[in-house]
Amino acid sequence: MDFDAGKYAPHVWPAFAAVAVVFAWMIVDSLARARRWRREADPRLRGDDRE
Amino acid sequence: MFAFLANPDRFMAFSRWAAPLLGAVAALLLLAGLYFGFSAPEDYQQGDTVRIMFIHVPAAWLGMFAYLCLGVASFLTLVFRHALADAAAKSAAPLGAAFTALALITGSLWGRPMWGTWWVWDARLTSVLVLFLFYLGYMALRAAIDDESKAGRAAAILALVGLVNLPIVHFSVEWWNSLHQGSSTFGAGRGDALPAVYMTPLALMGLGYLALFGSLWLVRIRAEVWRRRATVQALRAAEG
Numbered sequence: 001m002d003f004d005a006g007k008y009a010p011h012v013w014p015a016f017a018a019v020a021v022v023f024a025w026m027i028v029d030s031l032a033r034a035r036r037w038r039r040e041a042d043p044r045l046r047g048d049d050r051e
Numbered sequence: 052m053f054a055f056l057a058n059p060d061r062f063m064a065f066s067r068w069a070a071p072l073l074g075a076v077a078a079l080l081l082l083a084g085l086y087f088g089f090s091a092p093e094d095y096q097q098g099d100t101v102r103i104m105f106i107h108v109p110a111a112w113l114g115m116f117a118y119l120c121l122g123v124a125s126f127l128t129l130v131f132r133h134a135l136a137d138a139a140a141k142s143a144a145p146l147g148a149a150f151t152a153l154a155l156i157t158g159s160l161w162g163r164p165m166w167g168t169w170w171v172w173d174a175r176l177t178s179v180l181v182l183f184l185f186y187l188g189y190m191a192l193r194a195a196i197d198d199e200s201k202a203g204r205a206a207a208i209l210a211l212v213g214l215v216n217l218p219i220v221h222f223s224v225e226w227w228n229s230l231h232q233g234s235s236t237f238g239a240g241r242g243d244a245l246p247a248v249y250m251t252p253l254a255l256m257g258l259g260y261l262a263l264f265g266s267l268w269l270v271r272i273r274a275e276v277w278r279r280r281a282t283v284q285a286l287r288a289a290e291g
Contacts, residue, residue, distance in 0.1 A: 003089060004099075005100075008100045009099075012103060019153055025149070026267055033270075034270050036274075038274070
């Protein structure tokens with residue numbers, strides 16, 4: 001594997017970094033939403049007697 | 052398939068195992084794509100910037116595919132008023148916007164050394180920017196209307212209007228003289244097609260992006276179903 005992007009490194013690595021950041025946001029935000037609303041919707045996880 | 056998954060309980064049971072499975076498949080495909088991508092030789096013209104292609108082109112594909120999913124779900128929302136279709140449309144929008152933003156960002160980072168400019172009002176670039184604006188408009192419209200069913204229908208109409216942009220994005224490089232290159236994958240002429248050493252990582256990354264979108268889409272639809280159930284429970288509790 002060749003990680004040396006030479007003179008194009010200032011363009012290649014920011015592109016990969018942007019993908020990493022956006023993918024991380026997509027994954028974290030999606031899982032956080034699912035976790036939050038599952039807890040809100042499930043009385044057993046919520047720990048109250050709303051239902 | 053649509054009829055089977057239209058039932059929320061069946062959808063939740065299916066997505067419970069399908070989402071993590073797709074996520075694992077996505078991780079494997081992306082790792083393999085990165086391995087082959089960084090093992091490929093640098094291009095004789097583009098040098099090492101050719102590696103940007105492996106993350107840029109799939110982002111553009113998924114930006115368009117997610118919009119197609121948004122359009123189909125919006126159509127089902129308008130015609131059948133199906134709550135799960137509305138949840139699917141709402142969940143596809145932020146993911147599609149993220150992929151489209153990535154296509155614009157990585158394309159700009161490739162364009163600067165290859166074209167000598169970060170941006171040009173070229174037909175392909177402009178139509179992808181319009182696609183991104185349709186995503187933002189869809190999400191803003193949903194957020195601006197308090198009544199969820201009205202918001203869903205209004206946003207669905209906007210999403211259907213935006214479908215017109217998809218063939219414009221795809222065929223822009225054929226319909227206009229464009230700085231952007233023509234297709235070198237699907238429908239490419241024999242002389243324009245990518246060699247296997249570049250096609251392999253591109254295909255792996257494309258499938259990896261697709262699996263990631265599928266996994267996160269299911270997760271977000273599940274979250275939306277739970278949100279709506281929680282809202283109904285809260286309203287019932289408020290009514291006493």
